[in-house]
Each structure stands twice: as C-alpha cells, then as structure tokens.
Amino acid sequence: MPILVYLNYNPFMKKYFTVIALLGSFTVLAQKNAPLTNKSFAANAQHNGVYTTMNYSAFGGVKWKFTTKGKIFSSPLIAGSKAYIGSEDHNLYAIDLQSGKQVWKFATNGAVSSSPAIYGNSICFGSYDGYYYMLNANTGKLNWKFKTGGERKVGAKGLWTMKPLNKYMDDLYDFFLSSPVFNDDINNPTVYFGSSDGKFYALDAGTGKLRWSFKTNGIIHSSPAVYHGKVYFGSWDTYLYALNAADGKLVWKFKTADQPVYHLLEGIQASPTCGNGKVYFGARDGYFYALNAEKGTQVWKYSANNSWILTTAAVQNNTVYFGTSDTYQFVAADAHTGKPKFVYKGNGYLYSSPALSANTAFFGDFTGKLFAVNLLSGKATDVFIVPGRKLNAANVLKDDTLNFAHAAGGADNSLYQTGIDVMNKLYTLGSVVSSPVIDNGVIYFGSADGSLYAINLIK
Incomplete structure (x- = not known):
C-alpha cells in the first residue's frame, strides 16, 4: 500500500x-x-451551501440515529471521523461517523443551539449559558471559553400584540444562537461570532483573547460570513453590517425595511451568503436581498409575500436558493437579477438551510420532512419522513400541511400560551430546523425529536 x-x-x-x-x-x-477538511452548514467561511459535485437524488436506508435528551436546532459538523452536534439538553456531542456511537460529550449550563465550527484540531460553539467554548476536537477537553454579555432569545412584552399584554414573551421562532466562523489566515487565526448582548466579537482562535468587538443596537443571532477581507452579519436592529475583518471597523451597513408595530422584533435572523461579488440574505421584513459586497448598495430584492426568511442561502451556477417561513416555499432565483427560476412548496415552515449536491437540494421543513428537490426541474425526487411525523401527522396537520389554527384546536390564538402549546404539538412531528450536511454519500441532520440522523443517499 x-x-x-x-x-x-x-x-x-x-x-x-x-x-x-x-x-x-x-x-x-x-x-x-x-485546516482540517470539514463540512458543516457553513461549509466554508462564505456559506455557499455546496457540499459535493456528486449528484445524489434519493434517500437510502437509515445508517444510524443518535438520540439526545433535548431538541436539536444546531446543525451538524462533519470533520475527520466524527460528527459534532449541539442539543437543548446543554451538551455538545461528538459521534463516531461509522457506528453512530458517542465518542465524547461536553456539558454546558445552557442549551446549545449554535452550530459548531472547527479549525485545525479545535472546535468552537456557543451556549445559552453565555459562553463560547473552544474544545479539543478529539478529546472534548476545554481549550478556552469566552464570556459574552449574556445569551437570550429575542422577546418583548405583549409580543405581536399577544395577551397578556404586560407579560414578557420569548419569540418562539428564535431558534439559533450565532454560529462561529473562522478566517483562513494561518498567521492570525480568528474566530468570529455575534451575541445576544448586541456585540459582534473577533477572538484569537488559539487563546480566546478578544481582538476586537463591534456594538450594534440589537441582538445578534445571525452567523457571520467572511469574504474578501470583510465579515458580514445581520442584527435584530434591522441592519446588515460589513466590517473590516482585521480590525472591526465599519465599512458599511444596510437597513432592511422599517417595521410597523405589529411586526415588532423582525430584524435579521438569517445568516448571509457571499459570492459573485454580492452578499445574499433574507430578513423578517419579508424580503430576500442581494447587495454589492464592496459598497453595500442594493442590487435586487425578492418579495416573499410578507413571509420571514430565516434560512442561509446556497449559491451555485448563478442561482441562489433559499426557503421561506409562512409561505413554505423553496425558491430558486437568478443570482444576478433576483428573477425566480422555480418555486417548490413544502408542507410547513422552511427554517432548514439547503445543502446542494450537484443538481439536487436537500432541506427540511417544520412538519418533519426532509426533501430532495431536483434543481433542473424544480420537482421533488424523494422525501424522508421523520418517525414522529408518521406517528402524529394525522392528529396535528391539516391535509398533511401545517395549519396553525387547526393545530390550535379552537384555542384563543391571541394568547401567548396558545402559541407555546401549538409549537409543542408541532415539535412532536420531529420538526427539521437543523440544516443538513452531506459527506461521503451520507446526509446528516438534527430534529426536534432530539436525534441526529445519518441517512444514506442514492445517486
């Protein structure tokens, strides 16, 4: 040999x-x-969403399933011989790719809803306990941890005019913390992430020491993209920011639409994608934007009919792909003009960012489906159904589709508690909010049923 x-x-x-x-x-x-070859929802610092040129178009059997004790909103990282995933049970897990067995786990004091990133032999992620951690990827031992000003969900009293109006309410759709991204400067390795304290941080990746920080006027749960010497991210203050990656100086900022009172707390939750000299991102104002990456000027915007856009876009062959919330749409748009090429409708909210495999896009929806959609025809070639959906769809869905009023079963939709009850009912379907990752003929994704799935793919 x-x-x-x-x-x-x-x-x-x-x-x-x-x-x-x-x-x-x-x-x-x-x-x-x-750095160590790895694949994650942010397969590189530009978040292009392309995982392989091999065209997989259908699902084979389940290779394995690893179950935690909490819902999984984190997206998996595949690096070396392991998969890494965070859970609401407060742990980050390392799982053997072949057997699906736990290699190690690292406990924090909060839900781990940030997706891990790796550089060299170190892995970084954030927790709702207010810390970002750097671990040894092989052993799970702590290298360093950095304390932010605190992590929390977006919220407000009487959110969206729900009752009781004097009650503070967490946004039930604020699923993620900012996921870290590394630069590719071997002389000054830096890790970037945002925080609920409104600051964006750049740390020395080796020591965890602060290089610089930048203050916005809102919570930052958007994950950054690094592109041509700049770092891009969105804030709940409705601005997308472009900073100099080396020193954190503001290059430009772009404001999305002003929000009326009814749409309170609808800033930028999605993470940007860079390519073709542009930065692409969606917002809760109901639009998907393409900006000039150097100047921050708008090139085009796409109307999602007042639907939020929470997904990170994928870009390939002059086409940008993204999902929408209330309209359940997977959109393929011309990357230069924003003109739609096709629209595919799922069965529920699309919060799972697409993973591309040549002519196929894979993404999940809130009803527990993982779709394989052909990018040439715009039609589904296969669907994987999470076990919880098989068990509970008949009782939760209307005509196999998410319908909030139907799931509420006649309860008062103006009450915040009704929203909590409906979301918990929807979670029994095994909602797929986690973004899938493709590696070596296997697709990996997390589910609200608490499991990380490894599904074989078929060409």
Whole structure:
C-alpha cells in the first residue's frame, strides 16, 4: 500500500507536523496550509451551501440515529471521523461517523443551539449559558471559553400584540444562537461570532483573547460570513453590517425595511451568503436581498409575500436558493437579477438551510420532512419522513400541511400560551430546523425529536 508523507500546519501552535497517511486505491490531495477538511452548514467561511459535485437524488436506508435528551436546532459538523452536534439538553456531542456511537460529550449550563465550527484540531460553539467554548476536537477537553454579555432569545412584552399584554414573551421562532466562523489566515487565526448582548466579537482562535468587538443596537443571532477581507452579519436592529475583518471597523451597513408595530422584533435572523461579488440574505421584513459586497448598495430584492426568511442561502451556477417561513416555499432565483427560476412548496415552515449536491437540494421543513428537490426541474425526487411525523401527522396537520389554527384546536390564538402549546404539538412531528450536511454519500441532520440522523443517499 503506498504511503503519503506531507506537512500539516497547526494554526494555533504555528508549527508544521509530519503526517503519514496510508492510501488505498484513491488519491488524497493534501494542502500544506489547509485546516482540517470539514463540512458543516457553513461549509466554508462564505456559506455557499455546496457540499459535493456528486449528484445524489434519493434517500437510502437509515445508517444510524443518535438520540439526545433535548431538541436539536444546531446543525451538524462533519470533520475527520466524527460528527459534532449541539442539543437543548446543554451538551455538545461528538459521534463516531461509522457506528453512530458517542465518542465524547461536553456539558454546558445552557442549551446549545449554535452550530459548531472547527479549525485545525479545535472546535468552537456557543451556549445559552453565555459562553463560547473552544474544545479539543478529539478529546472534548476545554481549550478556552469566552464570556459574552449574556445569551437570550429575542422577546418583548405583549409580543405581536399577544395577551397578556404586560407579560414578557420569548419569540418562539428564535431558534439559533450565532454560529462561529473562522478566517483562513494561518498567521492570525480568528474566530468570529455575534451575541445576544448586541456585540459582534473577533477572538484569537488559539487563546480566546478578544481582538476586537463591534456594538450594534440589537441582538445578534445571525452567523457571520467572511469574504474578501470583510465579515458580514445581520442584527435584530434591522441592519446588515460589513466590517473590516482585521480590525472591526465599519465599512458599511444596510437597513432592511422599517417595521410597523405589529411586526415588532423582525430584524435579521438569517445568516448571509457571499459570492459573485454580492452578499445574499433574507430578513423578517419579508424580503430576500442581494447587495454589492464592496459598497453595500442594493442590487435586487425578492418579495416573499410578507413571509420571514430565516434560512442561509446556497449559491451555485448563478442561482441562489433559499426557503421561506409562512409561505413554505423553496425558491430558486437568478443570482444576478433576483428573477425566480422555480418555486417548490413544502408542507410547513422552511427554517432548514439547503445543502446542494450537484443538481439536487436537500432541506427540511417544520412538519418533519426532509426533501430532495431536483434543481433542473424544480420537482421533488424523494422525501424522508421523520418517525414522529408518521406517528402524529394525522392528529396535528391539516391535509398533511401545517395549519396553525387547526393545530390550535379552537384555542384563543391571541394568547401567548396558545402559541407555546401549538409549537409543542408541532415539535412532536420531529420538526427539521437543523440544516443538513452531506459527506461521503451520507446526509446528516438534527430534529426536534432530539436525534441526529445519518441517512444514506442514492445517486
């Protein structure tokens, strides 16, 4: 068996190490300065959503299922021989890719709804306990942790005029914390993320020491994208920001639509995607935007008919793909003009960001379905149904489709408690809010049923 010897650079120790790999009948291309190959919902710092040029179009059998004790909104990270995922049970898990068995878990004091990111041999994620953590990816041992000003959900008294008007209410659709993203500067490895304290942070990835921070006027749950020396992110103050990635100086900011009282707390929850010299993102004002990445000027915007857009877009072949909330639509739009190429309608809210495999997009919906949609025809080629949906769809859905009033069963829709009750009922379907990741012919995604699924794919 041939032997490959190459140098691997550790960006935190700033040293090269000799690595010996045994190769079979395939070729491995090792880049001297590249971080550990990984795949996550943000497959790279630009969030382009493209995972493979291999065209998988259908689902095979379940390879394995790993179950936690809390709902999973975090999206998986696949790196080396492990999958990493956060859970509302306060833990981050490392799972063996072949067996689906736990390798280690790391406990925090809050729900882990941020998606992990890896650089070198270290993994970073955030928790509702107010800390962002950096762990050894192999052992789960703590390297460092950084305390923010506190993490919380967006909320307000009498949110959206719900009753009782004097009661503080968490936004039931604020699922995620900001997920960290690394730059690719081997001399100054930096990790970026936003916080509920309204600040955007840049830390030394090796030590966890603060490099700089930038204050906005709203909670930041959007995950950043790094592109051409700038870092982009959205805030609940309705602005998308572009900062100099090196020093955090403001380059420009773009304001989405002003919100009437009824649409209180509808800033930018989605994470931006960069490509083609543009930055793409959706907002809760009902529009999807394309901006000039250098100047921050609007190139085009797409109306989602007052529907929120929470997903991170995928960009491929001059087409941008994203999902909508209340209209349940998966949209393929021309990346240069915003003109729609096709629209596919799911069965419920689309909060799961698309993962692309050549001519197929994979994404989940709130009713517990994972779709495979052909990008040439705009039609579904297959659907995977989470077990909870099979058990509970007849009692929860109307005509196999999410209908809030039907799920409420006649309860007063103006009451905040009704919203809580309906959401808990919908969660029994195994809602897919987690964004899928494709690696080596397997698709991985989390579910509100508390499980991480590994499903074989078919070409």
